[in-house]
Amino acid sequence: MISLKPYNSFGIEVQAHHVIHLHSLELLEHLSDIRQTKILGGGTNILFTKDIIDPIIKVEMNGLEVLVENEEDVLVRIGAGQNWHATVMWALDHNYGGIENLSLIPGTVGAAPVQNIGAYGVEIKDVLEWIEGFDLESSTFKKLNRAECLMGYRDSIFKNSLKNKFIITHVILRLSKKHQLNLEYGIIKEVLLQKNISYPNIRQISEAVIQIRRSKLPDPNEIGNAGSFFKNVNIPEDQHHELKSRFPQMPAYHLPDGTYKIASGWLIEYCGWKGKRIGNVACYEKQALVIVNCGDATGQEILYFSQQVIDSVFQIFGITLQPEVNIW
Known part of the structure; x- marks a missing residue:
């Protein structure tokens, strides 16, 4: 064993x-x-x-190579075992943009499209060109383009019909040499203004993102965690209207499809879970979305704790939280 x-x-x-x-x-x-x-x-x-x-x-496939480069952008083929944050740093060193908002997200490059990782207005699907991998059922190498990956909010075909059936070996990204900065999230602007930066470059955006993440997320080398345990939730307009009348302070973001994105961390904090500890498990004191292993917690203890959080949020808001973490 x-x-x-x-x-x-x-x-x-x-x-x-x-x-x-x-x-x-x-x-x-x-x-x-x-x-x-x-x-x-x-x-x-x-x-x-x-x-x-x-x-x-x-x-654990490593390696990184430039496939095609022109004046506008560059195609990069990256081994699935490559560290994601190290890949972002490599892109910055070469002045390639598009993934600077995804700085300091833990994990590997191959896991990034599985989860369709995202942060501060950017998702990996925004720069993904195709996936290379091995189909275990047919024992053949295959290439899947972005559309075939069926990527959604923290979701993809690799979490559904191809779960544990397809091994991603390489990820091909299209990175930009003519940068289009994404400053959609106000907190990034705030950090940049604190540094007296009005016209940031991609490295300065990355540094701001790293500062923000470090300020509210625990280092897994120091305290066990998997980042955000729950996804944010989208609710229809009528449910948003009803909840807003009861909880006027509830933050919500109107989406193009007419639904509203609700910050699950706010819901959890409202229910009194932020910083709350039961045995060896707790909601992190700086970010309620993060569940932490305070000692020698078992997976079952963490799962039970998370279910208590889910039940509590549902009882008050009628919203069912969904785990972002993959549970084995």
Whole structure:
């Protein structure tokens, strides 16, 4: 048996029967007999709740190469095991824009499209061109373009019909050489103004994002967590109107489709969970969306805690929170 504690940012101690470290395409040819498996990236967005019987394929493909470059942009092919934040830093070093708002998001490049990672007005689908990978069911290499990945809010085909059936080996991004800055979120503007920066470049935006994230999110090297445990929620206009009449201070963002995005962290905090601890599990004192492992919590303890939060929010607001974290 193999301990998975080093492979998850929650620091949960569970065991696996078999872990395959995938660091080359050649190894994929030997996986044709495997049908039941689980695919693991950096382990920064996962909650282990039990020992894993199925073989785990840990994707560790590295490498980064420029495929095509012109005056406007550049196509970059990145190994799925590459660290995401290191990739953002590489892009900044080469003055390539498009992912600076996604600075300091933990995890690997291959996991980024699975979750369709996003922050401060930007999602990876905004720059994704295609995915390269291995279909375990047909034992063939395949390429999926952005549309085929069916990417939504913290969602993709890899969390649904292709879950644990498709190994992402490489991610191809189109990064810009003529930068279009995204300052949609006011907090980024506030941090930049504090630094007397009126016309920021992509590195300054990245530095602002890093400052913001570090101010409200715990370092998983110091306290076990997987970032935001819950997704924000979208509600229809009539439900928003009803809730706003009862909770006028509730922040909401009107979306183009007519729905309203509600900050789940605010709902959780209103229900009194921010900073609340039960046993070895707590809602982080600086950000209610984050559930932390205060000691030697089990995955089941964290799962139970999260369900209590879900029940509490539903009882008061009639809204059912959905986990952003993948639960195994």
